[in-house]
Amino acid sequence: MPGRTRRPGVMRRITGVSPSPILSRYSGIGAVPAPTAPPEGIPATAWHYGDPLGEQRAAGTGVIVVDRSDRAVIEVSGDERLTWLHTISSQHIANLPDRRSAENLSLDANGRVEEHFVLTDIDDITWIDTPGPHGAPLVTFLKKMVFWAKAEPATRPDMRVLTLVGPGARSGPVAEMLRINPDAEIYAADDLPEAHHDDEPLGFWRRMPPLGALPGGTDTPLPVVDLLVPESLLPYWWERITDAGATMAGSWAYDALRVAALRPEIDVDTDDRTIPHEAGWIGGPDQFGAVHLDKGCYRGQETVARVHNLGKPPRRLVLLHLDGSADERPAPGEPVTAGGRTVGRIGTVVDHFEYGPIALALIKRNVAADVELSAGGAAASIDPDSIVEDTGVQAGRAAVERLRGGSR
Structure with a gap:
């Protein structure tokens, strides 16, 4: 910044942590x-x-x-x-x-x-x-x-x-x-x-x-x-x-x-199994993402490339509407269930001025938007507009199919 003479890395000493x-x-x-x-x-x-x-x-x-x-x-x-x-x-x-x-x-x-x-x-x-x-x-x-x-x-x-x-x-x-x-x-x-x-x-x-x-x-x-x-x-x-x-x-x-707006925060809306595709973090800065698909080697790149070219992520981030009449709200990390079977995890839970109680959740990809869900004892439903289906043909999958077709 103009006129700055501070040596990089030098900081004022901070003692203790007080409230903001x-x-x-x-x-x-x-x-x-x-x-x-x-x-x-x-x-x-x-x-x-x-x-x-x-x-x-x-x-x-x-x-x-x-x-x-x-x-x-x-x-x-x-x-x-x-x-x-x-x-x-x-x-x-x-x-x-x-x-x-x-x-x-x-x-x-x-x-x-x-x-x-x-x-x-x-x-x-x-x-x-x-x-x-x-x-x-x-x-x-x-x-x-x-x-x-x-x-x-x-x-x-x-x-x-x-x-x-x-x-x-x-x-x-x-x-x-x-x-x-x-x-x-x-x-x-x-x-x-x-x-x-x-x-x-x-x-x-x-x-x-x-x-x-x-x-x-x-x-x-x-x-x-x-x-x-x-x-x-x-x-x-x-x-x-x-x-x-x-x-x-x-x-x-x-x-x-x-x-x-479906903007997750790490730890609250993710867990130790989350991959970038699940959280919507794929893309360069122009796509508001955090993972560029056209860069060189980095740790974890093999998984990113494999999912992008050959597969689909096992879960996806969705917006849940929660039953506001429930006595308690679910807490981040609690399971989301369908028919008694765990199908995901709850993330941030918050009251919205227009939507009422809503939450982010990582849900198994095969769970349809109309499936009745429960989280922390509260009924929940997926906002269908929060699901964006990727119907494009993946480059790696298309190549495999071409090879299979050529071998017949």
């Missing part, structure tokens, strides 16, 4: 923390600010701002950072242009998802953010994989993530104040509109794939913009954004919108 400064500031005047405490070492954030369904509605006409300080931030410096990351992950990023972003995965040897993260390359630093519990394992993995490459991964516990959702994230007073280009492409990024300290950046914004395109509906997808800012300036940016007209919203609102 935003939750602390508003805890007595409307902010409600999540009913379950975050994992150890992860800052608590607001679940809502007194009107969780209204916060969701506000995203449809204006813009909401969500404190996502529970995400971990990592920086990677060094001249070979992108070519090195390219070799150990699933996305094609070797030639990622400056001020561009991408989603990415780290897979195990069997092609199962271990890490999902977003990266942004800006002014010779690659910034990575991922769900908080994955921060330490991811940076440990990255450091082990450096070997001789000119790349230096380092945790940045002093950096925080804010997310804007709604038309006002692209145009209007908030976007104008942040100098967000309304014509910027998805995954484009740029500096926030201030000078920079000598020892740290004041942050940047990046456009993310939209949320809120309701399955079967006509709603226009809601623009999404992330901000990465120093924790010391988190209250400053929060105040500027809300003063410009954004509605404060908690994780409840964000989760409701991403669930309706």
